[in-house]
Amino acid sequence: MSLMTMIVKMSEGLGKTCAIFFLTLIFSLPLGMIVALLRMSKLKIVSAVTRFIITVLRGTPLMLQLLAVTYGPYYLFGAPVSRNKLIPVVIAFAINYAAYFAEIYRGGIESIPVGQYEAAEVLGYTKVQTFMRIILPQVIKRIMPSITNEVVTLVKDTSMAFTVSYQEMFTIGKQIANSQTSFTPFLVAGVFYYIFNVIVDYVMGRIEKRLDYYK
Amino acid sequence: MADKKTESAANILSIRSLEKSFGSLSVLKDISLSVERGNVVSIIGPSGSGKSTLLRCASFLEHADGGDILYDGQYALHNGVYASKAELNRFRTRFGLVFQNFQLFPHYSVLRNVSEAPILHGENKDEVLVRAMELLKKMGLEGKEKAYPYQLSGGQQQRVAIARALCMRPEILYFDEPTSALDPELTGEVLKVIRQLAEEKMTMVVVTHEMPFAKAVSNRVIFMADGVIVEQGDPREVFDNPKEERTRQFLRVFER
Numbered sequence: 463m464s465l466m467t468m469i470v471k472m473s474e475g476l477g478k479t480c481a482i483f484f485l486t487l488i489f490s491l492p493l494g495m496i497v498a499l500l501r502m503s504k505l506k507i508v509s510a511v512t513r514f515i516i517t518v519l520r521g522t523p524l525m526l527q528l529l530a531v532t533y534g535p536y537y538l539f540g541a542p543v544s545r546n547k548l549i550p551v552v553i554a555f556a557i558n559y560a561a562y563f564a565e566i567y568r569g570g571i572e573s574i575p576v577g578q579y580e581a582a583e584v585l586g587y588t589k590v591q592t593f594m595r596i597i598l599p600q601v602i603k604r605i606m607p608s609i610t611n612e613v614v615t616l617v618k619d620t621s622m623a624f625t626v627s628y629q630e631m632f633t634i635g636k637q638i639a640n641s642q643t644s645f646t647p648f649l650v651a652g653v654f655y656y657i658f659n660v661i662v663d664y665v666m667g668r669i670e671k672r673l674d675y676y677k
Numbered sequence: 678m679a680d681k682k683t684e685s686a687a688n689i690l691s692i693r694s695l696e697k698s699f700g701s702l703s704v705l706k707d708i709s710l711s712v713e714r715g716n717v718v719s720i721i722g723p724s725g726s727g728k729s730t731l732l733r734c735a736s737f738l739e740h741a742d743g744g745d746i747l748y749d750g751q752y753a754l755h756n757g758v759y760a761s762k763a764e765l766n767r768f769r770t771r772f773g774l775v776f777q778n779f780q781l782f783p784h785y786s787v788l789r790n791v792s793e794a795p796i797l798h799g800e801n802k803d804e805v806l807v808r809a810m811e812l813l814k815k816m817g818l819e820g821k822e823k824a825y826p827y828q829l830s831g832g833q834q835q836r837v838a839i840a841r842a843l844c845m846r847p848e849i850l851y852f853d854e855p856t857s858a859l860d861p862e863l864t865g866e867v868l869k870v871i872r873q874l875a876e877e878k879m880t881m882v883v884v885t886h887e888m889p890f891a892k893a894v895s896n897r898v899i900f901m902a903d904g905v906i907v908e909q910g911d912p913r914e915v916f917d918n919p920k921e922e923r924t925r926q927f928l929r930v931f932e933r
Binding site: 575577578580581582583584585586587591595596599600603675676677 | 736737738766769770772773774776778780781782783784793794797798825826827841842845
């Protein structure tokens with residue numbers, strides 16, 4: 463198999479790689495905020511349970527979580543394994559990344575001086591107005607570098623979908639590597655991920671720059 | 678009884694037997710004071726005396742444990758029990774607070790810092806913006822409306838904070854050590870603005886360490902130490918002829 467054929471075949475999986483990437487971000491970024499707010503809840507039981515869930519999600523391999531979400535329902539309830547593997551893959555990724563984002567959000571929210579809340583309170587801002595208008599914009603600016611880190615990691619993590627045989631780019635590359643006893647597909651995959659992350663870096667850099675209008 | 682009512686109505690703010698402690702540490706003990714419309718009251722005293730806590734209780738940032746807080750003769754706090762949330766929100770529109778560290782919103786332009794709150798309260802946007810621009814001009818900040826807080830000096834930031842508080846059209850304005858975070862050469866411009874407000878008969882309570890300023894602008898000076906009001910009265914009396922030894926001891930430090 464020529465290099466060109468390999469590249470073409472693997473490119474066919476790029477759409478699915480992108481699907482995992484974008485769907486994970488779309489779901490995990492807001493979900494992470496909900497988790498962060500639960501984690502900071504004044505109700506001890508809520509924050510304790512949330513904290514426990516976060517430690518489990520961050521403390522066990524993503525690969526294990528992928529297998530659990532994809533095949534768990536079959537082993538537990540005899541439910542059929544979903545034919546479209548994208549659903550369990552995105553669920554596992556979104557939950558896992560939400561746990562990481564939640565901790566980033568929490569750190570950001572806790573770094574805002576209490577005086578900002580007090581100033582807003584005296585000026586009659588409601589709790590929701592204070593959070594949405596005063597706190598959140600400042601949090602987003604502060605956490606952008608950490609978010610960029612996670613997004614770069616996510617690009618590479620999409621390759622883990624091979625564990626449940628979801629036909630994204632890396633899974634196809636691995637199949638070619640096995641059938642052709644060749645290492646070349648892995649090099650191709652490496653180049654693909656690198657280019658993807660160069661783009662991610664550029665886009666995130668632009669966003670950070672747009673938030674640079676104040677200090 | 679009728680007399681008492683008219684007396685308290687002349688006062689924008691009345692505080693009676695206010696109590697506040699943090700854990701086992703009692704920081705306000707049986708504090709009573711009132712502020713008449715158009716008056717400037719300065720609160721002086723050593724750090725840790727409870728001055729700031731008193732202002733923070735009056736502006737509901739700190740939860741008092743006992744006593745009364747009245748605005749215009751109406752109870753915001755009655756025998757240690759607060760009025761409903763909705764009522765407290767209504768009381769909140771009566772006062773403004775200027776913080777030691779300004780607490781401007783860094784991601785907002787100067788104009789938005791000053792104008793957003795009244796607009797959120799449903800006031801006409803154009804009217805608020807005109808008012809905000811006038812206030813900025815009055816604060817000597819003409820041409821700075823598009824700047825962001827980080828581009829301003831501390832003195833300018835504090836004047837923006839004063840404009841922000843005034844744009845809510847409060848009946849009484851609180852200052853919590855408004856010049857303590859400023860370089861000495863910048864305190865003058867902020868004190869000048871407060872003095873100008875005093876001349877316009879703005880009702881104000883100022884916690885300050887600027888003794889000459891307190892003496893010059895105040896109608897009344899309150900000296901606090903260890904959570905109690907030790908002495909209060911006419912500024913000339915308190916500064917030049919203090920009755921209490923604790924006051925003399927405190928003021929002596931500033932004479933040197």
